[in-house]
Amino acid sequence: MSTTDSGSDHDVVISGASLAGSAAAILLARRGARVALLERRSDPEAYKVLCTHSITANAHPVLDELGLVPALERAGAVRNEARWYTRWGWIEPRAASTGPELPYAYNIRRSVLDPLIRSRAAETPGVDLLLGHQVKGLVQEAGRTVGVRATAPDGSERQIRARLVVGADGKDSAVAKYAGVPSREYENGRFGYLAHFRDLPLPGGIGQVWFLEPDMAYAFPNDDGVTVLAVLPGKARLPAFRADLEGSFLDFVRALPDAPPVDSAERVSKFIGTVDYPLHSRRPTAPGLALVGDAALTGDPLWGVGCGWALESARWLAEAVAGPATGRGDLDRALAAYARTHGRRLRGHQFLAVDYARARPFNPVERLVFSAAARDEAVARHMHRYASRLIGPGRFLSPSALARAAVVNLKHRDAAAGGVRQG
Known part of the structure; x- marks a missing residue:
């Protein structure tokens, strides 16, 4: 491993060294690919701020394959059990008396998770982590992508060629835009704010989710005794939040059924959020190019699926293209297989999420x-x-x-x- 590029070509160039990009780099390199992993931020400790900070259980096998489970538990990650409030009472999933424990993954703050997986990628043989490198364009020949143009930390521009370019650069993916991959956008009828609190006790010490039809809220315990508390109201409440964010946030929480005692807890972060967070879907491939994580599909944050799908899509891509990306097989056929898997596994989930994002009562x-x-x-x-x-x-x-x-x-x-x- 090195943290500077030697100037030689790679098998794969990945733009974005957060969760999806770092996971894809590790999994591809383990399968024999030479990977250039570009991250526009120069700080190796950089992390995504606006996130549910929860990894759904579908991604546990990927965490296990990456070898991250022991490191996550040492870092204090919390197994993500949860209960959900509805007008009929609390839904409280429990393991059957004669059955296995409920599947789980983890709640962990991105300030811990992102540097952890990025450092694991940097330590992986075959991965060149290039911090401070921002993609400014694509190299294209005969209608396919064959590399990227990127600025280095010193402001110089360089060209990095590869058989495959991967966009792991989030919902506003520059790679997708440079490649001309269209995005379907769906309005989200809710907005959201979250903050981190210390010493916020929760019943059973597990996550709480409130379905208030149409408003939503959740409280997820994380590492280091910190709970992520989020509110996701319908946009009819937006004027009040704009007038007084802190007061509206706290009033919303106090009014929750069985509300957590937010007034006795210590807030240890700013209020973080967005008033407009549409859902996006993109075709996840083009000739010589693939998209993973939010670059391919951005769901509604209220479901907390983004981290899990980032990890899963990285794995699906690595399984499909590792051979062809290293010159063994038909890359276009492999990309088509990845696109089919991505669509089969996620299209239905996104369809239901788009419908519920209209901020309506239950059907x-x-x-x-x-x-x-x-x-x-x-x-x-x-x-x-x-x-x-x-x-x-x-x-x-x-x-x-x-x-x-x-x-x-x-x-x-x-x-x-x-x-x-x-x-």
């Missing part, structure tokens, strides 16, 4: 499932698997799952009616 199907999950442990576990992105919408809303939810609610209604008659 009839959601009412059926959420109410049953508040009343039945098996349905709650089913919801946990979906929230962890271990199953897709097809299984989550399968006929058998909906039938089970309907039976649960009928039994609840009959029991309630019996109690009234007896009274």
Whole structure:
């Protein structure tokens, strides 16, 4: 490994050394690729600020493959159990008495996670980490991307050629724009703010999520005793937040059912947020080019899926293209395989997220499932698997799952009616 480029060509150039880019660099290099990993920021400790700071359980196998699980636990990462408030009560997923523990991954602040995975990439043989290098354009020949033009820390411009260029540079991906990859944008009817608090006790010491229809909130315990507390109201509340951000934030939290005692906690960060966070979807490939993480698909932050999908998409890409990227096989065919996997695994999730981002109350199907999950442990576990992105919408809303939810609610209604008659 070196932190400077020798000027030789690479098999892969990756723009963005955050979660998706660093993971892709490690996984590709382990499969024999020579990787130039470019990061526009010069500080190796740089990190993404606006994030749920949670990695969903679908990404645990990727963390394991990267060898990061022991390091995360040493860093104080918290296994991300959670309970969810609904108008029918709390949904509290628990492992079955005779079954395995619930799947999990971790809550960890990006100020810890990003430097950790970036340093792991820098230590990986075959990865050249180029800090302070910003992509300013692409090198294209005969209709395909064959490299990048980037500025170095001293302001000079250099050209780095490769068989494959990967955009891991976030929702506003410069790589995608330079390549002319169109983006479909979907309006988000909510805005969001978060802050970090110390000494904020939560029931059971686990995450709490509030579905207030249409407003949302969550509190996720993280490393070092810090809890990330976020509010995601519908945009009708935006004028009040603009007039008094701190007061509106705290009033929103105080009004939550079973609200965490925010007034007795210590706020250890600024209020961080955005008033406009649309969802984006892009075709994840073009000739000689691939997109991973938010560059390919930016979901609604209220679901906390971005980190998990960043890691998963990095793995899907490495599995598909490692051979062709090193000259062994058809790269275009491999990229097509990656695009199919990406679409098959994420398109349905994004479809439902786009619909819910309209900041509407629950629809009839959601009412059926959420109410049953508040009343039945098996349905709650089913919801946990979906929230962890271990199953897709097809299984989550399968006929058998909906039938089970309907039976649960009928039994609840009959029991309630019996109690009234007896009274």
